[in-house]
Amino acid sequence: MLHPGAWWLWSLGLGTAATRTTNPLLLALLIATSAYVVATCRSRTPWSRSYSAFLQLALAVLLIRLVFAVALGSPVPGTHVIVTLPELPLPHWAQGIRLGGRVTAESLVFAFYDGLKLATLLICVGAANALANPSRLLKSLPGALYETGVAVVVALTFAPNLIADVQRLRAARRLRGRPDRGVRGLLHVGLPVLEGALERSVALAAAMDARGYGRTAEVPPAVRRTTAALTLGGLLGVCAGTYGLLTAEGGTYGLPLLLAGVAAALAGLRLGGRRSPRTRYRPDRWDARAWLVAGSGAAVAALLTLAAADDPAALHPGVVPLVAPTLPLWPAAAVLLGLLPSFVAPKEPS
Amino acid sequence: MIRFEDVSVTYDGAAEPAVRGVDFEVPEGELVLLVGPSGVGKSTVLGAVSGLVPHFTGGTLRGRVTVAGRDTRTHKPRELADVVGTVGQDPLSHFVTDTVEDELAYGMESLGLPPDVMRRRVEETLDLLGLAGLRDRPIATLSGGQQQRVAIGSVLTPHPKVLVLDEPTSALDPAAAEEVLAVLQRLVHDLGTTVLMAEHRLERVIQYADQVAVLPAAGAAPLLGTPAGMMAVSPVYPPVVDLGRLADWSPLPLTVRDARRRAGDLRERLAAREAPHRTPPAPSPRPTSTPAPSPSRWRIRRTPSTAPTPALPAEIHALSVRRPQVEALRRVTLTITPGETVALMGRNGAGKSTLLNTLVGLVEPSAGTVRTGGLTPHRTPPRDLVRHVGLVPQEPRDLLYADTVAAECTAADQDAQAAPGTCRALLTDLLPGITDDTHPRDLSEGQRLTLALAVVLTARPPLLLLDEPTRGLDYAAKTRLVGVLRRLAAEGHAIVLATHDVELAAELAHRVVLLAEGEVIADGPTADVVVSSPSFAPQVTKILAPQQWLTVAQVREALA
Numbered sequence: 001m002l003h004p005g006a007w008w009l010w011s012l013g014l015g016t017a018a019t020r021t022t023n024p025l026l027l028a029l030l031i032a033t034s035a036y037v038v039a040t041c042r043s044r045t046p047w048s049r050s051y052s053a054f055l056q057l058a059l060a061v062l063l064i065r066l067v068f069a070v071a072l073g074s075p076v077p078g079t080h081v082i083v084t085l086p087e088l089p090l091p092h093w094a095q096g097i098r099l100g101g102r103v104t105a106e107s108l109v110f111a112f113y114d115g116l117k118l119a120t121l122l123i124c125v126g127a128a129n130a131l132a133n134p135s136r137l138l139k140s141l142p143g144a145l146y147e148t149g150v151a152v153v154v155a156l157t158f159a160p161n162l163i164a165d166v167q168r169l170r171a172a173r174r175l176r177g178r179p180d181r182g183v184r185g186l187l188h189v190g191l192p193v194l195e196g197a198l199e200r201s202v203a204l205a206a207a208m209d210a211r212g213y214g215r216t217a218e219v220p221p222a223v224r225r226t227t228a229a230l231t232l233g234g235l236l237g238v239c240a241g242t243y244g245l246l247t248a249e250g251g252t253y254g255l256p257l258l259l260a261g262v263a264a265a266l267a268g269l270r271l272g273g274r275r276s277p278r279t280r281y282r283p284d285r286w287d288a289r290a291w292l293v294a295g296s297g298a299a300v301a302a303l304l305t306l307a308a309a310d311d312p313a314a315l316h317p318g319v320v321p322l323v324a325p326t327l328p329l330w331p332a333a334a335v336l337l338g339l340l341p342s343f344v345a346p347k348e349p350s
Numbered sequence: 351m352i353r354f355e356d357v358s359v360t361y362d363g364a365a366e367p368a369v370r371g372v373d374f375e376v377p378e379g380e381l382v383l384l385v386g387p388s389g390v391g392k393s394t395v396l397g398a399v400s401g402l403v404p405h406f407t408g409g410t411l412r413g414r415v416t417v418a419g420r421d422t423r424t425h426k427p428r429e430l431a432d433v434v435g436t437v438g439q440d441p442l443s444h445f446v447t448d449t450v451e452d453e454l455a456y457g458m459e460s461l462g463l464p465p466d467v468m469r470r471r472v473e474e475t476l477d478l479l480g481l482a483g484l485r486d487r488p489i490a491t492l493s494g495g496q497q498q499r500v501a502i503g504s505v506l507t508p509h510p511k512v513l514v515l516d517e518p519t520s521a522l523d524p525a526a527a528e529e530v531l532a533v534l535q536r537l538v539h540d541l542g543t544t545v546l547m548a549e550h551r552l553e554r555v556i557q558y559a560d561q562v563a564v565l566p567a568a569g570a571a572p573l574l575g576t577p578a579g580m581m582a583v584s585p586v587y588p589p590v591v592d593l594g595r596l597a598d599w600s601p602l603p604l605t606v607r608d609a610r611r612r613a614g615d616l617r618e619r620l621a622a623r624e625a626p627h628r629t630p631p632a633p634s635p636r637p638t639s640t641p642a643p644s645p646s647r648w649r650i651r652r653t654p655s656t657a658p659t660p661a662l663p664a665e666i667h668a669l670s671v672r673r674p675q676v677e678a679l680r681r682v683t684l685t686i687t688p689g690e691t692v693a694l695m696g697r698n699g700a701g702k703s704t705l706l707n708t709l710v711g712l713v714e715p716s717a718g719t720v721r722t723g724g725l726t727p728h729r730t731p732p733r734d735l736v737r738h739v740g741l742v743p744q745e746p747r748d749l750l751y752a753d754t755v756a757a758e759c760t761a762a763d764q765d766a767q768a769a770p771g772t773c774r775a776l777l778t779d780l781l782p783g784i785t786d787d788t789h790p791r792d793l794s795e796g797q798r799l800t801l802a803l804a805v806v807l808t809a810r811p812p813l814l815l816l817d818e819p820t821r822g823l824d825y826a827a828k829t830r831l832v833g834v835l836r837r838l839a840a841e842g843h844a845i846v847l848a849t850h851d852v853e854l855a856a857e858l859a860h861r862v863v864l865l866a867e868g869e870v871i872a873d874g875p876t877a878d879v880v881v882s883s884p885s886f887a888p889q890v891t892k893i894l895a896p897q898q899w900l901t902v903a904q905v906r907e908a909l910a
Contacts, residue, residue: 045488047448133448135447135448150446154446168748169748171712172743172748172749173732174710174711174712174732174735175710175712175732175736175740175741175743175749175806176732176736176749176761176762176765176805177732177733177735177736177737177765177766177809178732178733178765179731179732179733188751189751191751192747192748192750192751195791196747200443203438203440203443203444204443204444204446205406206402206406206427206438207436207438207443207444207446208446209402209405209406209426209427209428210400210401210402210427210428210430210431210434210436211428211431211436211446211456211457211460211504211505212428212431212432212457212460212461212508213428213446213460214428215428215429215431215460215461215462217462277461277462278459278460278462279458279459279462279463279464279465279468280459280465281452281455281458281459281465281468281469281472282451282455282465282469
């Protein structure tokens, strides 16, 4: 089992790389890379099926971006008019908004590049979801945050359960002789679905309570007070430090204050972990493979950032005037580094 | 180990205590069974042991409950987690993580056990419960019996001294129930765990109990005693005890084995009477408009003399249903005639529910044809379909949307385009005493089932389908349901029940269809199918074999 954090770092690396370019060829290459790794490395578990859901979501995002570009126009000046839609005259106070009008090839291509960038980012997140169960990440949280983490994960499973309930109850409408499709059907089952979900949550809460969720260990009052002081002081330090960094005159004290704040908050968390007697069962180990997987993602991100600074024209093909994008050679080779996990990650025996 | 001292529990807003005068002690290493009709407070008594009552549910607990010397008044449920393990009715609402191994470790992690101890206990528990092959499996992909075993395993790993179980076998098929009970017995015998368990299906569990606590009625004090002694006075009892009471055996037998040893005499007396060999179970006492189908012709009977419509209630031909992972049904062929009651039986996941859902058009067949009353269900508008087929789903609550019984009945009349008051009249007829202003959620399981049944029957469908109708019903509610269904069958309704309850099938069904992995593996008169199967034979059949009696009612009638 590879450390789930390694998969998240890898896919976030690919995602970061995607934000550095609008070249559709490079973006397609990034998508292909992540898809290949998912196809070879994912295990046969329910959450590994989420990849196709993310693919659909990415496609929807791309389409919506294009529809907006067509319907609302685009600030990109263009000369290649494809079609002229009837324009809706708007009152003067809505100046700057346009409905309908000319649709140019330039604006469409621009919207396509932009949408594809976002879609690639989504697909990379989807890859992380498919490869590493998000709830396994919990095991790596500091002890003081674990219980909150469990609550968050349980809340996340609420949504799939809710969808299953809606489907079941809409089907049950058919048994009453009512149409099982349409918006009215959905509204009608709303209340029973929420009631059912609430009941299940209460049952789960009871079960968790009876299984020792939220047990605390006795800690000396001095430790408790120190924890509170460190956490509060640390958070204040972080706030003040951030303010200092962002304002013009706070350049000198900003960074040290921020660092001190972060350190104090971390120490507070660590001390707070003493209140929780939890132990970990078979924690995921961060081994050489995890370093390689995470490193390959980071390398892709770093190299594309470098390439974007080095040769911005190749990574952002122009739309005015329209030119065919070309594949820049060494950034493309850098993207292929992201394939490394498919060779080093342990495979499931099939 | 568990000690109740004059305990009474009153929930907030309730005028009367839910339980009162509970005063008994469960010694260490015993399996104590808590029995009683539904609604007498069994779950409240169980909840008081783990501290969930009153810490989690609210209400007032008077008296004192101590578990392994700890007073639940001063210890919250989480502080009792190392001595009490609790498994509720629905294992799915018990799971916190998503794989088997993590779930087994979760409780120990909360208690802060060292990693090497956790590792060892997880391996031991995997072996003890026979889960080793499933250790990496996501819990959502397991069968009902496997999930129940994981739920029990997950509370076993912290090595609790006490195990509290609320209806651990009611959702399971007979084989899976045996699996779970075998594990419990091993825990009690080998590890000295104390078990307190509530269960409606006494025929499955009574032989494992060391003592039985009977809650005779709501608010009445429980009685504790030996199983045989308590069964003599209990308002709920399994068929084996019923037969023992009928034959005046003393002490009462609790297992099929005990009863068989005593039954030589009874078998002789019955041999002279007409054995119900190859005939359907006792027909309804009322004169039937449609004669019960004769067993030799059930498959070819196409035109019953008095049937109102020429089309059969259901005709299924070479039906297959494919799901992404599995083939749910494979080339199933089945015909159902008016007035016939058919029991669909088989393991959890054998395709029973899928078959019922196909008949009401919730599932589209991948191949083959389905006709209900001459219509293709998934292409028929729901409004027309309800007049040909009605399904009471596994969770009757899914059918109910309104916030009072009266509103539900009015809506049902509108849905079925029936005369106003039809549904309410049906409901009163089926089960008197349900008031108009009750919220459907506040009804007992049996009442809710009856309300759903009345809603479905408002449209007068010639074919009535019930999915697992006896889950959570006590014997009294079950007897009422049997009476209602017999009457409907006598009026000419065809009834199909998907059930794990062999006793119910023996009481009601003319015909049993066994499913395994989506295929029909047996189809014939009830007596023929269940007698030959060790797991699907009812207790009376096992006791009086080789004679073919199915129910105590048959024996009682023959002796009268």
